[in-house]
Amino acid sequence: MRCSYFDAGVCRSCHWLGQAYDDQLARKQERVSQALAAVAPLRWEEPVRSPDEGFRNxxxxxxxxxxxxxxxxxxxxxxxxxxxxxxxxxxxxxxxxxxxxxxxxxxxxxxxxxxxxxxxxxxxxxxxxxxxxxxxxxxxxxxxxxxxxxxxxxxxxxxxxxxxxxxxxxxxxxxxxxxxxxxxxxxxxxxxxxxxxxxDLHLRPHSFFQTNTEVAAALYRHARDLVDAASPTTVWDLYCGVGGFGLHVASPARSVTGVESSKAAVEAAAASAASLGIGGTTWLAGDATSYAFEAGAGKAPDLVVVNPPRRGIGPTLAGWLEASGVGHVVYSSCNVDTLARDLAAMPSLRPVSARLLDMFPNTPHHEVLVLLER
The missing domain is CATH 2.40.50.1070 (OB fold (Dihydrolipoamide Acetyltransferase, E2P))
Known part of the structure; x- marks a missing residue:
């Protein structure tokens, strides 16, 4: 992409704009691969590319x-x-x-x-x-x-x-x-x-949604494929937002519970499920970590999807997942450093595969989806 603002030096938000897109993608892949290599060996899927312009919604x-x-x-x-x-x-x-x-x-x-x-x-x-x-x-x-x-x-x-x-x-x-x-x-x-x-996802003003719709669609499809391959009957979607992951992985033979701190976001997720006729889903407003400790005191779900902010899930939730009976975790992260820290805190959940999704071309930012298996 050519940008007159970048060339004139008036805006440098796209730090990598002067690099060829293939070089950008290779550089990101090397960065995330190195960050997770110290945690465990894993299989990397082909990265998901993005248009380098016209992608922000x-x-x-x-x-x-x-x-x-x-x-x-x-x-x-x-x-x-x-x-x-x-x-x-x-x-x-x-x-x-x-x-x-x-x-x-x-x-x-x-x-x-x-x-x-x-x-x-x-x-x-x-x-x-x-x-x-x-x-x-x-x-x-x-x-x-x-x-x-x-x-x-x-x-x-x-x-x-x-x-x-x-x-x-x-x-x-x-x-x-x-x-x-x-x-x-x-x-x-x-x-x-x-x-x-x-x-159909319903976005209210304070709802979080990925700014790159095309790559977000690929992210949800890949997560759905990972969940379907694991064949869980119970799924928790923690930090569910407006239900992007939970609605994609829902099925008649599977119960899905989404948890998000924003009441407006979970109301939107519930509305989406109702309009699509998707049964077996529950959407709750609350803290993801608190919910895990309270609801997981009985029987833990078969699989947990987590999509936290940049700070990651943190040691408390990571500790709960490590000690729980959860068989699989699908972790979507926009910060590979906090991802690596969280994975290291869950040694019983082995990283199996990972994929880079280039949600933010022309910048060093990244999105990584990891499958963990107990």
């Missing part, structure tokens, strides 16, 4: 500048806005939508927040594109002062763009935090439908 744009001339992009070292409307990472629908979203800032009279001066209202615009081309657009504001103007002008924006879900998020603090806990919906719909491998 989500645009998280810092808003700066003025009402008349807003910028959507990032901030420089002085806190001034750097406009990145033409960023080549975004999916085509997002690239087409961003100029209209910038014009909307002016039309609705939304004052961009100035970090150096600590004043203004609009901090971020967050847009997500579904596989059907629909959009979820969120305006992150410091207060409700501009909500009325956004409501007034939203119909004109929806004439330009396929906005299915629109909301205002309130984040009043002067901190490097993307969003706050309060969401004000401006549309009847509150969730964006993301169809992955024929399964």
């Amino acid at each position: 989500k645009a998280k744009m810092v808003v700066a500048g003025t009402v008349e001339e807003p910028t959507l992009g990032i901030l420089d070292h002085a806190g001034r806005g750097v406009d990145l409307l033409a960023c080549g990472l975004h999916a085509p629908g997002l690239q087409a939508a961003l100029p209209a979203l910038r014009r909307f800032v002016t039309r609705a009279g939304l004052t961009p927040y100035s970090v150096p001066e600590r004043r203004g209202e609009l901090k971020h615009v967050i847009a997500t594109e579904s596989t059907d081309g629909e959009l979820m657009v969120r305006w992150v504001l410091r207060s409700t002062e501009a909500v009325g103007r956004i409501r007034k002008h939203l119909p004109s924006l929806r004439e330009e763009l396929p906005v299915a879900v629109a909301s205002v998020n309130l984040q009043p603090e002067h901190k490097a935090i993307l969003e706050g806990p309060e969401e004000i919906f401006l549309t009847e719909r509150e969730a964006l439908t993301m169809r992955v491998n024929g399964i």
Whole structure:
């Protein structure tokens, strides 16, 4: 991918953009292989490639500048806005939508927040594109002062763009935090439908979903194949999010329990299961580690899927898995270092196979899926 922002030195978020994609992939494979080699020998599957541009389904744009001339992009070292409307990472629908979203800032009279001066209202615009081309657009504001103007002008924006879900998020603090806990919906719909491998996942504003839809689909398919080969009758999907893994591995002869700290996410997973007619699934809001100790005090499941944040599952949950009777674990990780630490804490669960999935081209970031067998 060629990027004028990178060439001009105004944005260096894609650290590896100057490297050929094949070289990037080989470098990541070497990195993750070396990190896990010390834990146990295992078989590496062929890595999953990604397009090196146009793959991001989500645009998280810092808003700066003025009402008349807003910028959507990032901030420089002085806190001034750097406009990145033409960023080549975004999916085509997002690239087409961003100029209209910038014009909307002016039309609705939304004052961009100035970090150096600590004043203004609009901090971020967050847009997500579904596989059907629909959009979820969120305006992150410091207060409700501009909500009325956004409501007034939203119909004109929806004439330009396929906005299915629109909301205002309130984040009043002067901190490097993307969003706050309060969401004000401006549309009847509150969730964006993301169809992955024929399964409709319902994304609400605070729900986590992989930003690379194509590679996420491959991740879920590979996990499903691993689970089907193990033939468990009971599965736990810990850190289940909106149910991507759990819904893919569900079957009539298998019970699946998903656990996630976000109540909105598990409600979305339950809605997906109901709309698809998938029985035998349970979705619970709570802490994954606490659930394992409480529910696993009786009979442990046959297989556990874990998809934790970068910090990994940690020693407590790893210790429970090690001592449990769980026969298989499918571990999806975006941080090979915490993955290696967690695997070392579960010596009775032997890594059998692993696969690199290039969720984040042009950067050193990675996703790895590992199958463990007792």
